[in-house]
Amino acid sequence: MKHPHGIILASLVLLHGCAFSLLSGNFDRDVRAIETLSREAQALVDSAYRDIPPGKLVDCHLHVVGINTAKTSCFVNENMPKWWHPRAYIRYRLFLSAFGVDATDTTDEAMVRRLASLARGMRGGGTFYILAMDKNYNRDGTENLPQTEFYTPNNYVYEISRAHPDIFVPVVSINPYRKDAIAELERWAGKGVRMVKWIPNAQGIDPSDPAIDPFYRRMKALRMALLTHGGEEKAVDAEEAQKLGNPLLLRRPLDIGVTIIVAHGASLGRNIDLDDPEKKPADNFDLFLRLMDDKKYERLLFADVSAQLQFNRLSKPLERILERTDLHHRLVNGSDYPLPAVNVVIQTRVLARLGFITADERRCLNEIYRANPLLFDFVLKRTIRHPRTGARFPASVFTTGAVPIR
Numbered sequence: 001m002k003h004p005h006g007i008i009l010a011s012l013v014l015l016h017g018c019a020f021s022l023l024s025g026n027f028d029r030d031v032r033a034i035e036t037l038s039r040e041a042q043a044l045v046d047s048a049y050r051d052i053p054p055g056k057l058v059d060c061h062l063h064v065v066g067i068n069t070a071k072t073s074c075f076v077n078e079n080m081p082k083w084w085h086p087r088a089y090i091r092y093r094l095f096l097s098a099f100g101v102d103a104t105d106t107t108d109e110a111m112v113r114r115l116a117s118l119a120r121g122m123r124g125g126g127t128f129y130i131l132a133m134d135k136n137y138n139r140d141g142t143e144n145l146p147q148t149e150f151y152t153p154n155n156y157v158y159e160i161s162r163a164h165p166d167i168f169v170p171v172v173s174i175n176p177y178r179k180d181a182i183a184e185l186e187r188w189a190g191k192g193v194r195m196v197k198w199i200p201n202a203q204g205i206d207p208s209d210p211a212i213d214p215f216y217r218r219m220k221a222l223r224m225a226l227l228t229h230g231g232e233e234k235a236v237d238a239e240e241a242q243k244l245g246n247p248l249l250l251r252r253p254l255d256i257g258v259t260i261i262v263a264h265g266a267s268l269g270r271n272i273d274l275d276d277p278e279k280k281p282a283d284n285f286d287l288f289l290r291l292m293d294d295k296k297y298e299r300l301l302f303a304d305v306s307a308q309l310q311f312n313r314l315s316k317p318l319e320r321i322l323e324r325t326d327l328h329h330r331l332v333n334g335s336d337y338p339l340p341a342v343n344v345v346i347q348t349r350v351l352a353r354l355g356f357i358t359a360d361e362r363r364c365l366n367e368i369y370r371a372n373p374l375l376f377d378f379v380l381k382r383t384i385r386h387p388r389t390g391a392r393f394p395a396s397v398f399t400t401g402a403v404p405i406r
Helices: 004-023 039-049 086-099 107-120 154-163 181-190 210-222 239-245 247-256 284-292 316-323 325-330 348-353 359-371 373-383
Strands: 058-063 127-131 168-171 195-198 225-229 260-263 301-304
Touching (some): 039 359, 086 107, 154 181, 247 284, 284 301, 301 325, 348 359
Parallel strands (some): 058 127, 127 168, 195 225, 225 260, 260 301
16 A cells, blocks of 8 residues: 555645646747738737837836856745745746746756747837846845745846847846845946836835835935835735735835836735725725825826736726726836746636627737737737727837836
8 A cells, every 4th residue: 555645745746737737838939920920910919019119119027037057146935946835836837837948957048048039029129127036135134035936136137138238128126125235226226227126025125114215215316216016926925925015105215206116006915004004905906096196196106017917816907097098108018027928827718708808809819929928918918908998008008108217
């Protein structure tokens, strides 16, 4: 008789494999040119680009992940490659699948080649902001590696952008609790970097912490924008950490005068309404809209439209942001790549059922996805319409002028 623990472990391996096969990417490993698509799919691409000036396409939100196979100093949390940590392991496998690579001794280089190929597969290229990701830090300035999901160094994204200056722009990530945070901010500003990326929930950052004020003031003086995650973060399990995604915590940097782009428009999860804590928790998206409607933040607060088409965010936030045409000039395109390449994340079947796209458009979009998932993300966002009003995202959201860097 087999040992019961062995049977349990074997069952877990099988379960993980089945889950991965259902969730992972289902696209061609070699990026296909637009010209290889069917005439119907090419027509949908043509429609998406119709009012986008040549070379002016922008995507302000692309992740670069590495596992240090090329001595890049990138790493992922030590639990992620271990199948006996199922949630972390599946995320790890999904990341690799979405990048179209395997875990080998050349994974990091392959990820960069793949991302560059996807970007150059867009008609006329464009400007793609690639994001570093700093570690989680304790408030005393020490590293908190057990709570660090992945680490992508600033030097790494900067060198990638130097190797591909026609498509990539670097975005650094600086945890403000680092002891050298302001010096690091000044160093990268001196190299021409104009944007900083945070995921407060994953990095242990409280945006309302008065201790961060000197960092904010230096950001403002250097005219650097902050691209920060808003709302719930799926890489984090702890409820205490999810509180750090409360959009209302951003009032402090906004009041100091920092320009902020809220990733995803905080379109997932719930948090305490800090204006009335006795109330029931409110949708993060509603709290975000409260900030957007505050006139004093009109020239400081923006949002990217990444992740808003994901199945787990539908459909209230997407409908409302399409309805709010008065806010469209404060939106900027972001893909949050590699997430659009994860098969289960963007479900065109659900989008068609809810009336955001037609059945014919869905067939074309699925074809585009298989050829180039990054192109798919752009064409999908240009194709969707409000199910009742027909409102769409304007072309201005997808052009370089939408990025609030002055």
